[in-house]
Amino acid sequence: MPGRRGRRPAKKKSKGRKALLWVGGSTALVVLVAGVGGYVYLKHLEGNVSTTDVGNAGSSSFSKDEAFNILIIGTDKRTGEGNEGYGDKGSVGHADTTILLHVAKDRSNATALSIPRDLIVDIPDCETTREDGTKTVVPGEQDVRFNRSLGEGGRDAGCTMRTVKEATGIKPDHFMMADFNAVKTLTTAVDGVDVCVEHAVDDPKSHLKLPAGESTVEGEQALAFVRTRHAFGNEGDLDRIEVQQQFLGSLMRKMSSSDTLTSPTKLVKLAEAATKALTVDKPIGNVGTLKDIALELKKVPTKNITFLTVPVIDNPTEKVKATVVPNPSEAPQVFDMIRNDVSFTEVKKKESEKEKKEKAAVAARLEGEKSEPSEIRVRVLNGGASGGSAQRELTYLQTEAGVTKSENGGNAPADVARTTLEYAPDQAAQARALAEILGLSGAAMKPGESVTNAQGLPTMTLTLGKDFKGAGVKLDAASIETPDVEKSTADQKQCAS
Template sequence: MPPQRRRRPEPEAPAPGRRGRRPEKKKSRGKRVLLWTGGSMAFVVLVAGVGGYVYLKHLEGNVSTTDVGTAGSSSFKKDEAFNILIIGTDKRTGEGNEGYGDKGSAGHADTNILLHVAEDRSNATALSIPRDLIVDIPDCETTQEDGTKKVIPGTSGVRFNQSLGDFGRDAGCTMRTVAETTGIKPDHFMMADFNAVKTLTTAVDGVDVCVEHAVDDPKSHLKLPAGESKVEGEQALAFVRTRHAFGNEGDLDRIKVQQQFLGSLMRKMASGDTLTSPTKLVKLAEAATKALTVDSAIGKVGTLKDIALELKKVPTKNITFTTVPVIDNPAEKVKATVVVNEAKGPQVFDMIKNDISFTEVEQQKKKEKAAVAARLKGEKSEPGEVRVRVMNGGAPAGSAQQELAYLQTQAGVSKSENAGNAPADIAKTTLEYAPDQADQARALAEILGLTGAAMKPGESVTNSQGLPTMTLTLGKDFKGAGVKLDGSVKKPDLDTESTADQKLCAS
């Protein structure tokens, strides 16, 4: 491992002491620019490096790592969806952090974003988790400095931010808490401190922000005129830290402002001005890696590069920022904490788990409805007039009976029955219907969210009563009783939702 260098080597110059390399080949390699977008999306999209293997190893030496054991994945795979937990900590220790956060803080999880990247890289969701969300922190195994393992007992009914720092909890404990709360297991984590915002925004020569009204906050020392401004360094940190300049001065409104800031930072990092400037790229690489702590599974420069290249594939218009749906904690008289909104939260978590895009839900829904309508002309029947038998063709055991119960008790399809197992397993759920059953097929397609491809014209069959009926065969794509099969899960109305390409003004 070469020693760390304070001066960036000239990209065009051959390394001293090396022999047998032709100048023209060295020149072409020196021109390669390695863009990482990993970092801490809070402080996100990341890192760029110029100059070959030695410099990349130098950058790798900047990155701190933590062993999170079974809390995360053992490796990163390019061909799979992945979840990265991004943590901003309030810890004062470390160069540049002395004047911020709570004095003596162990370093709590104050800013938290669960970044989900879809398997096909067409979209991503950045889910903010409020620090004041009441959760149950599970038992977690941590690795001590001497290499020994220690299990830290869990705690019930506490703020989410206590999942890091308290009692020696590490980022692996925060990852386990996310999995316990949302049902979504983070594969990896990236953590940054206060200094990251200052150094990253300075490296890209500032980030554009917008406020509806002039701001003069004596607590964060943020002063901005109404309209658009450029912030960097201390002013950028003040912008993302202030709670008293926006909304009702609470943490949820600060999260909205942070999401707008991150969208702007992502656009700036991906801009031509940044990507074509070797000077900016090197500054960005140094700033991001020095401010970054990751799990040991992705601590190698090659893995960070792979993550960056996968993130780079996602269009900014399809990167959605949203927040865990919450309500005020009903157990408190003075409202200081929040709990998950059980009417909306599970739907959001299921969309992420099932790799469903927040930006494309409505478009996909309209597309599939049009496909079904084109195939099935005319009117649709009332649910009580639909006759269908349900068969299991590859779904988990008991699925046919569960779907039947849903149809009869919740969807109003009373003329339905369980027809047992299909003759063979199929990959995709299908609905077979006769020509004179098109009106019934259209009604059932709407209830179950069947795609146009799922509709199979065929011959009439009879049910146990000798009456003509359709056949619904549940395939391996079946996700549970009542769950839409076309990927157009009903998206709940969310208080906060924006995309990375939107230019918004904080209010």
């Protein structure tokens, strides 16, 4: 796969990989409500689910009216019947496969962000609960691999959730974790998942054998497909992540097909497999909440479910490249978009009646002559956006939008809810041009007086409010194209190479 680099050669035998199939669980749970069973059966399924108390690492409840983030975790621990031969025999269960699933507030889209296990992060101190109910604090560590946020020293999923918040600024609300059997039993329940490979595969380490082209895999063969690192790309972890994302998309399509949804037998198998494989945080471990989450997930169209990986570069402190760090020019925008509920696919923005009337009333401010970007003079203030937003937006304006006469004005006197552009009457042409670049509505344009910049010249003032969605993201858009960030959607059929 172009643009991907292998991290390092496998040293002994490859560790077991585990993709937690969140859509499998959600689809199965939707079925419980729709046609399989009733309250008694739902309580039976609830009894299959294990729970963990993660304290304040997540949210204390689930809301059907808000965006939410679920951390999907797979470990390399040998758990589950028939899995003694997988993974690392002595592993305490590291965070080997991790996906941060963000579901938009309006349910029009979702983003599944894969977090590389070899990403260098700071693991914060975290409180965990022992089996006897007593609590202890596991000390944090700096500049270590992300996968160590689970298992070592008794770290539980709450520690992994805190590490994600520390590394990305995005707080996971809940977590779901499963064993190897999730892949085997869910794929078997739907009579296999369709996959495609560009070249024939014969990997003795994962025992995966496939001919070139399309195949259907289930059970042990499906597990081998998501575990292998040596059959695709440069045999690196990032290539494995891409293959897993393609596999998940295919599984999602299979589960949403009429062949699956109209089969009571398959639906019951899915429900049993999903719940027996799951460990979740206590607030979502009851039947009502699992049902609600499933129904909310069901609203998201597969074409608007985006798979992507944290943008990374090789760790510059290493001579032998074995770990990665976030790409400073790409990762902050990805994190900003997820944090601010912005889609990575094109979705139609919904407008309220109030917004429609407001737009009509101030539309005249956007009409008329527009200056060239090089003629726009503006200072950028941070008035409630995340830290560093003013500088990131300034960099975008200067390097991408051609607004070279721009400067960072620091923090605004006070936070504001909405981004605004203040300008003098003789700067109206500049204001209209900048509004077009930024996607500002007429309501965001505030005619008034100009101020002087560091050179003593009149300049407009752009104040980034709490609605700021990230550098280069138009304020009137619900989504943005993100060049240079590799991504795919759940409705796309792809061949692993």
